Amino acid sequence: MADENPNENMQVSAIDRVEEDIPVPAPTPSSAMPSADMPQMPSSPSMSYDEMQSIVEEIIEDKWKQMLTSMGDITTWKIQVEDDLEAAKQELLRIQSRFDTMQAALVGKVGEYEGSMRDLSTEMKALEQVMGKILEPLTSNIKELGRIVEDLRARKK
Numbered sequence: 001m002a003d004e005n006p007n008e009n010m011q012v013s014a015i016d017r018v019e020e021d022i023p024v025p026a027p028t029p030s031s032a033m034p035s036a037d038m039p040q041m042p043s044s045p046s047m048s049y050d051e052m053q054s055i056v057e058e059i060i061e062d063k064w065k066q067m068l069t070s071m072g073d074i075t076t077w078k079i080q081v082e083d084d085l086e087a088a089k090q091e092l093l094r095i096q097s098r099f100d101t102m103q104a105a106l107v108g109k110v111g112e113y114e115g116s117m118r119d120l121s122t123e124m125k126a127l128e129q130v131m132g133k134i135l136e137p138l139t140s141n142i143k144e145l146g147r148i149v150e151d152l153r154a155r156k157k
Helices: 014-021 049-071 074-156
Strands: none
Touching: 049 074
């Protein structure tokens, strides 16, 4: 049995039977036909659907890995963007808190300024009343002093 050809005992696979059923177009005379100078490519054995699928999956996996290495890991990028967004939200909340504090301080200062202006207005009215009471006797005293000075000058002459 060692002298027997191993191919003789093998059964014909379904793929080989399918190849036999595939019609092959008859060669047409044309200038595009290979000449005797050009070597002919050997016909490749056909692959099963599972083999093709595994090759396609390998190619896709390689391309996916290449894309991930060129782009970086998408989940890491997503986490980074989410962290950055959260940090921006926190910073916005801190700024809003500072703004609220500054607004409250400003309203307080405006309230103090308003109170100071009221006090100043009250003091100015009080000063006006005092000046009104003092001014009339002061002007009459000045007029009387002026008459006295004129009388003294007239006597000296």
